Amino acid sequence: MISSKPVIARFSSIASRLLLASALLLPLFLGLTGFFLDRAFENSLEVAERSRLRGHVNLLMSVAEPITKNEKIHSLRMPVTLSDADFEHPNSGLYSYIFDNQSKLVWRSNSAALSDPPDYKRIAKSNTPGKMLFSEKLLGGNLHFIARYTVKWEDARGTPTPFHFVVAHSADEYTAELKAYRNELWRWLGAAGIFLLIAQTLILRWGLRPLGKLAQALKAMQSGDTSNIAGEHPRELQKIVDNLNQVLEREQALRQRYRNSLADLAHSLKTPLAVLQSKLVEGVESDGELQQIASEQVARMNQVVTYQLQRAVSSQQKGTFRRTRLEPIAQRLFAALQKVYAHKHMEQELDLAPNSIVAGDEQDVMELFGNMLENAFKYGNKQVRVRSFVEDTQLRIDIEDDGPGVPDDQTERILERGQRLDTTIPGQGIGLAVAAEIVRSYEGNISIHRSELGGARFSVCLPILPISS
Structure with a gap:
């Protein structure tokens, strides 16, 4: 059994896949292009051929003169020679004939003198006077383009006499010209296909070169030469x-x-x-x-x-931009802290803006406001209040209590690790420091002011939308 792994590995690169797709699609595209160009050129040759035949028929009708007998037209008189030389050379490939209403030959050009005239009934299945008709027929074993036109000449009495003008042109010249065009067309399309494949190979190498540069930068970083991906890239x-x-x-x-x-x-x-x-x-x-x-x-x-x-x-939440609603977390924290500090009979007030959504992880938000609310319950006397406001792209949350408050000169120190103002209440001075670190990691800020309740007001500002990278 032949394994397919080498084939898969051979086309595992982007360049090889693009080249394979080009090699499959380019011949199809060039083939369709050649087909439509060939059809267009063939149609143009047929149009030109019909235009020449129409001119020849009009020439014959312009030089024809009726021959009358007893005031009736029974034949047509044509010049001894015609202006087109091909009508004068025998077997030139251009022939003209005139037939009467009984399909009897009335006149033929000198070029058709050495060949048998065609049977008009075989050429024309029907006649439409006043309309130029075109067809392709085999005459003498060779393909010819044929133009027919039926004219009715009226005599002195107004009696019409029909005559059929026929011009036949050999298709040898048409076939030779079409064959030469096709040979040149496919030769140039083949050369264009090879050129395009070579050009695309070079373009792919040039276009994918930045990926190779990126791979080298990653390798340098992996080997410890650099701490990040260096260099300029597209x-x-x-x-x-x-x-x-x-x-x-x-x-x-x-x-x-x-x-x-x-x-x-x-x-x-x-x-x-x-x-x-x-x-x-x-x-x-x-x-x-x-x-x-x-x-x-x-x-x-x-x-x-x-x-x-x-x-x-x-320290892990930065870069994980989940959206967390503040209200259900605040409700849970209030319920839990009321049980812990049931002996204080704290009055709680929760006034949140309708769109109070923090761009952060739920556990981080729980840790942040859990520490701050516990601090408010711990140092508050009878009342704790939480409010939120939307300011541009930030959400401001105020956590207030009616406790002793924080002196203005101690607002920075209280957020440091291990710093406590009131040592009579058990604690380690860690909760507010952890809260401050979480706020800073989300590129927010925290400030401490005097509350209207008489105690401290901790104001936390966090981004509503993810931080732009």
């Missing part, structure tokens, strides 16, 4: 190259983020592990004290791991 490929470079940059940034997170995680776990190790080596007075120390350090390690996981997740 407009159609440049968009792909730019998008690939953006993907590569995001992948490199994400990989670096993972490295930093692992380094931070290792550094953060180093201290609590050292404390545990030292206590185990030194020994403690009681199991209760060891349990307390282990519980504290394990809780701290859990906080560190949770934060690093949150930071790793928040």
Whole structure:
């Protein structure tokens, strides 16, 4: 059994496929072109032939004179010689005849003197006086073009006498001219086909050269010589190259983020592990004290791991432009936080614009507003309010509470990692920092102001539409 894999591999490139398609379609196109050109030239030869025959018939009628007897026309008188030389040379290929109403030969040209006259009844199946009729017939074994015209001459009494003028021209000249044209036509079309294939091969090589350049740039990047796809490329490929470079940059940034997170995680776990190790080596007075120390350090390690996981997740959303409705997320967060802070009996107010849609991943939006709403519930006294406004291509969300608020000189510091203003309430100062990182990763911004409720107002601006690349 013959495998088809070599054949598939042979035409796996774009150039080979285009050349194969051209090699199959070009002969078909040139064949149709040659066919239509051949038909057009053949029709033009037939039109020219009929025009010449019409001229010959008109010439014969113009020089014919009726012969009368007893005031009746019984024949026609023709000149001894005609102006067209082909009518005078025997067997020249151009012949003329005149027949009477009984299909009897009345006159013939000198060129037809050495050949038998044709049978008019075989030439003409019917007659239409006053109309030029054309046909193709075999005369003497050769094809001839024939023109017929019937004229009725009236005598002195007005009695019409019909006469049939016939001109026959051999088709040898027509056939030879058509054959010569066809030979030249197919010769030139064949040469044009070869030229077009060669030209298309060169054009394909020139046109696909940027793909080879792109492949070299990718190979250089893969080998580590460059960090992205370098060089200038055609407009159609440049968009792909730019998008690939953006993907590569995001992948490199994400990989670096993972490295930093692992380094931070290792550094953060180093201290609590050292404390545990030292206590185990030194020994403690009681199991209760060891349990307390282990519980504290394990809780701290859990906080560190949770934060690093949150930071790793928040770094992945850039470039994933999903559309997330804010209202159902806000409703779920309100319901959950009301249970957690049920002892505070918080009053909640939700006033969202109809088209409050964030161009972001649902988990990121949940993480972002979950941290901020929890902060509002944690530091608010009795009231929390969430409102949204559409401003151009951005959605602004205000989260307000009636708590102590944030001093103006502390608005930047509170968004930093591990920074807390009120240390009396349990917390690690991570939630707002994570929220700020998510907002920045979506190219948005977050600001802190004084709320009308008396506490803090956190304003978050996020793009409604995907960020243009």
